[in-house]
Amino acid sequence: MVFSSFVFLFVFLPVLFIVYFAVPARYREARNYVLLIFSLVFYAYGGIAFLPLMIISIVINYLFGLLVSPGLITRVRKLSLIISVVLNLGLLGYFKYAGFFIENLNSIGFSIPVPDIVLPIGISFFTFQGMSYVIDVYRGDAAPERNILHVALYISLFPQLVAGPIVRYTTVADEIHERKENIGDFSKGAIRFCFGLAKKMILANNLGTLADTVFGSSVSDLTVSLSWLGAVAYMGQIYFDFSAYSDMAIGLGHMFGFNFLENFDYPYISKSITEFWRRWHISLSTWFRDYVYIPLGGNRCSKKRQVINILVVWALTGFWHGAAWNFVFWGLYYAVILLGEKFIWKRFAENGPSLLRRIYVLTMVIVGWVFFRSDTMLYCIGMLRAMSGGAVFSDGRTEYCLRMYGWVLLISIVAAMPVKNWLSNFPDKHKSNRLLSFVQNWAPGCLALVLLAFSYMELLSSTFNPFIYFRF
Amino acid sequence: MKTVSRLFFTTGFIGIIAAVLLVTLSKNDLRTSFVENRALEEIPVFSRDNFLGGEYFEGWEHWFTDHAAGRDTLLKIHTWLELNLLRKPVVNDVVVQDDILLGFNQYGRWDISYLEEKSEQTAKNLRDFSDYVESLGGRFYYVGLPEQYSYFNNLYPDYMENREWILEPMHTSFAQAMKKYGVNYINMSEVYDSMNRPREFYSPTDHHYSFYGALAAYKTLMETINADSGLNLKILTDEDMEIKELPNPYLGSRNRKLYGLRYMGEHAAYAVLREPIPYSRWENGVQTDAPVFKLPDNSNKVINYGIYMGNDYAETIIRTNREDLPDALVFGDSFTNAMETLLYTAFNEMRSIDMRYYTEKSIREYIAEYRPDIVICVRDDTAFFTETGNGNLK
Numbered sequence: 001m002v003f004s005s006f007v008f009l010f011v012f013l014p015v016l017f018i019v020y021f022a023v024p025a026r027y028r029e030a031r032n033y034v035l036l037i038f039s040l041v042f043y044a045y046g047g048i049a050f051l052p053l054m055i056i057s058i059v060i061n062y063l064f065g066l067l068v069s070p071g072l073i074t075r076v077r078k079l080s081l082i083i084s085v086v087l088n089l090g091l092l093g094y095f096k097y098a099g100f101f102i103e104n105l106n107s108i109g110f111s112i113p114v115p116d117i118v119l120p121i122g123i124s125f126f127t128f129q130g131m132s133y134v135i136d137v138y139r140g141d142a143a144p145e146r147n148i149l150h151v152a153l154y155i156s157l158f159p160q161l162v163a164g165p166i167v168r169y170t171t172v173a174d175e176i177h178e179r180k181e182n183i184g185d186f187s188k189g190a191i192r193f194c195f196g197l198a199k200k201m202i203l204a205n206n207l208g209t210l211a212d213t214v215f216g217s218s219v220s221d222l223t224v225s226l227s228w229l230g231a232v233a234y235m236g237q238i239y240f241d242f243s244a245y246s247d248m249a250i251g252l253g254h255m256f257g258f259n260f261l262e263n264f265d266y267p268y269i270s271k272s273i274t275e276f277w278r279r280w281h282i283s284l285s286t287w288f289r290d291y292v293y294i295p296l297g298g299n300r301c302s303k304k305r306q307v308i309n310i311l312v313v314w315a316l317t318g319f320w321h322g323a324a325w326n327f328v329f330w331g332l333y334y335a336v337i338l339l340g341e342k343f344i345w346k347r348f349a350e351n352g353p354s355l356l357r358r359i360y361v362l363t364m365v366i367v368g369w370v371f372f373r374s375d376t377m378l379y380c381i382g383m384l385r386a387m388s389g390g391a392v393f394s395d396g397r398t399e400y401c402l403r404m405y406g407w408v409l410l411i412s413i414v415a416a417m418p419v420k421n422w423l424s425n426f427p428d429k430h431k432s433n434r435l436l437s438f439v440q441n442w443a444p445g446c447l448a449l450v451l452l453a454f455s456y457m458e459l460l461s462s463t464f465n466p467f468i469y470f471r472f
Numbered sequence: 473m474k475t476v477s478r479l480f481f482t483t484g485f486i487g488i489i490a491a492v493l494l495v496t497l498s499k500n501d502l503r504t505s506f507v508e509n510r511a512l513e514e515i516p517v518f519s520r521d522n523f524l525g526g527e528y529f530e531g532w533e534h535w536f537t538d539h540a541a542g543r544d545t546l547l548k549i550h551t552w553l554e555l556n557l558l559r560k561p562v563v564n565d566v567v568v569q570d571d572i573l574l575g576f577n578q579y580g581r582w583d584i585s586y587l588e589e590k591s592e593q594t595a596k597n598l599r600d601f602s603d604y605v606e607s608l609g610g611r612f613y614y615v616g617l618p619e620q621y622s623y624f625n626n627l628y629p630d631y632m633e634n635r636e637w638i639l640e641p642m643h644t645s646f647a648q649a650m651k652k653y654g655v656n657y658i659n660m661s662e663v664y665d666s667m668n669r670p671r672e673f674y675s676p677t678d679h680h681y682s683f684y685g686a687l688a689a690y691k692t693l694m695e696t697i698n699a700d701s702g703l704n705l706k707i708l709t710d711e712d713m714e715i716k717e718l719p720n721p722y723l724g725s726r727n728r729k730l731y732g733l734r735y736m737g738e739h740a741a742y743a744v745l746r747e748p749i750p751y752s753r754w755e756n757g758v759q760t761d762a763p764v765f766k767l768p769d770n771s772n773k774v775i776n777y778g779i780y781m782g783n784d785y786a787e788t789i790i791r792t793n794r795e796d797l798p799d800a801l802v803f804g805d806s807f808t809n810a811m812e813t814l815l816y817t818a819f820n821e822m823r824s825i826d827m828r829y830y831t832e833k834s835i836r837e838y839i840a841e842y843r844p845d846i847v848i849c850v851r852d853d854t855a856f857f858t859e860t861g862n863g864n865l866k
Contacts, residue, residue: 007533010536183479190482221581395631396631458550
């Protein structure tokens with residue numbers, strides 16, 4: 001089930017609201033059970049065959065969360081930690097990477113049958129979430145949870161299950177035990193959800209169609225203008241798609257009294273790649289920082305060791321995104337740039353002219369997205385060659401794409417900027433102005449309802465499927 | 473005021489999502505979508521396999537979105553916004569211009585070296601079929617027509633794909649192959665070209681030709697039959713009929729995809745015989761009074777290509793009881809319909825079958841049973857090479 005589906009919006013959510021809020025607030029555990037059941041239903045909806053995997057992950061992390069608790073024998077704790085990490089990564093490795101590894105072994109002479117494994121939805125997210133729980137308990141950052149249903153709720157909570165953010169247990173532990181749902185948080189969450197839904201349905205989906213049109217062309221058919229258009233479209237698609245899911249997840253969390261951390265902070269206004277990765281998929285980059293980079297030594301070691309640490313972390317970051325070499329390459333690409341900003345062009349990255357730095361960041365990021373989106377390295381190289389002038393400048397397709405999607409590109413440019421922050425701050429500077437105060441109170445909600453209606457319309461339009469020859 | 477606004481929004485939010493669900497569940501009696509020309513999703517059937525694999529739930533998603541509250545209204549609004557606010561050049565797969573609607577062709581080219589071989593193979597099959605017809609005492613004629621997008625090929629905007637790069641070689645190789653194998657081929661693309669492709673011959677909003685285009689094809693076909701067979705069949709002229717235009721708004725297939733938002737002032741034409749020829753008609757084995765032109769009962773009713781013969785039927789028989797005249801069999805897709813309104817006048821009996829729906833016999837078995845004197849196949853150029861439906865000549 002995805003948030004931008006009819007069943008989620010108009011069946012799952014209303015039924016959940018009715019059941020959840022019918023339980024009096026004082027029965028906290030009962031409300032938790034309702035959320036847990038609905039979360040498991042949410043996950044099973046995509047294929048009940050995957051539900052046992054989720055349950056196994058929950059049981060593993062619950063048991064090992066207890067076994068790594070402070071107070072137990074150090075050797076037991078350490079061994080339990082290692083085993084839990086191995087088991088979690090083993091699950092992820094099997095479902096997500098087994099095919100990749102076997103294909104690569106076969107390419108060097110082996111002859112192993114490639115298994116046909118279906119990737120369970122959200123496995124990259126809930127596996128990392130479970131691991132972070134056990135590691136935090138081991139470190140003493142989080143208290144071990146003795147109630148398995150609380151661990152189950154934490155791991156399976158549907159708002160962040162499919163596409164993050166990767167929530168740390170410490171963020172929600174208190175709220176699982178004790179939270180207060182109220183109309184203020186509910187409306188704040190619902191507004192956030194509506195804006196996220198509109199980002200997905202109106203911006204991301206349309207940009208995605210444009211990007212798919214370009215990336216679906218053969219390399220030899222690419223033109224300079226079309227390749228840039230496709231790359232920019234994908235840049236917008238991935239941001240709006242991903243950040244929209246985070247918006248919706250955070251919004252849903254608010255509705256039920258949870259406060260997840262922000263996952264995106266207008267990354268495209270960054271002035272360095274270092275800053276970009278502090279604004280993009282924050283929960284993932286901090287996860288790798290806290291659980292891989294810092295344990296490896298972080299930057300509190302020799303320069304040579306630092307370089308290795310960064311390369312390892314970013315190779316893994318890339319690999320986490322997908323079981324293919326172009327993702328690893330994408331990760332290493334950023335590693336090289338980050339190293340460059342750290343050791344070579346540090347002055348420019350920190351103090352260079354603002355406009356130049358923004359252009360530098362956008363260019364680096366666009367090139368990175370071409371690696372990310374391309375199906376093969378050959379396609380990636382071909383696309384980059386076209387973008388750098390190694391093709392005919394333009395043909396009719398560019399005009400077609402601009403006429404079809406120019407409007408969404410323009411809106412996207414505005415939507416990628418922190419306009420919401422600027423608008424929110426504006427009335428604060430004019431607190432005494434009643435009109436502005438009225439607008440501040442009413443505008444977000446009214447706009448959210450309008451966007452909800454438009455999103456519904458877009459949802460239906462995506463199912464428009466005419467046949468011309470059926471009756472004639 | 474903050475509390476009031478929050479309450480307003482929360483009520484609105486929950487109200488909208490609840491209302492959509494309730495209205496959807498309460499109103500789900502539609503089985504087809506007129507605009508999309510397809511059957512709507514049925515409630516998914518439960519099975520162990522599709523439950524475990526997730527397809528059962530996916531089926532519910534499809535069902536809900538097909539039957540969602542306000543679907544047609546919202547899709548119409550969406551179409552209106554794309555046409556008039558965003559002014560997109562292509563909406564719902566229709567190339568939208570001020571005076572014409574065309575089918576959208578995806579960009580991209582492919583190797584067309586297969587055309588010659590395919591043309592040869594098709595022409596050979598048609599030759600074989602023609603021999604079969606002749607072995608049973610009949611004559612076979614193949615009418616090849618351009619589809620609307622092909623006819624108005626030159627009206628696509630410069631930046632759009634008009635498939636000219638494949639249409640020309642396809643027509644050339646097909647005509648050459650038909651000539652090589654001696655099939656009686658009425659190449660209407662060539663005929664229309666010689667007439668400078670009159671604008672009124674094809675609909676500006678439908679993928680078919682207009683009645684005027686059908687009339688030109690009918691005349692060319694009849695002249696060819698007469699020249700080839702020596703039958704001297706009656707060809708209707710202006711003296712035999714009056715062409716009239718209906719004032720009704722005409723909903724072409726392409727405009728239908730746009731929810732009827734682009735009518736373009738088109739009016740359907742039909743013929744009124746000065747001396748009507750009495751006939752009996754059967755549709756799918758049932759006798760009917762239906763006329764060949766299904767005219768509306770008032771001038772406001774929206775009409776479409778279905779006024780020609782009423783619809784696509786698996787089998788239509790029209791008997792004029794003039795036994796001195798030959799019998800004819802016409803088969804093909806919907807392009808046959810407009811021509812049939814004129815063809816029946818030349819024959820004692822005209823049978824028309826659409827092999828997409830007729831399943832009782834193969835086309836050869838049908839011919840063997842009814843022994844028509846003239847067999848006519850009418851295809852548009854998007855279907856020249858298909859081997860199923862009306863392209864299945866086995």
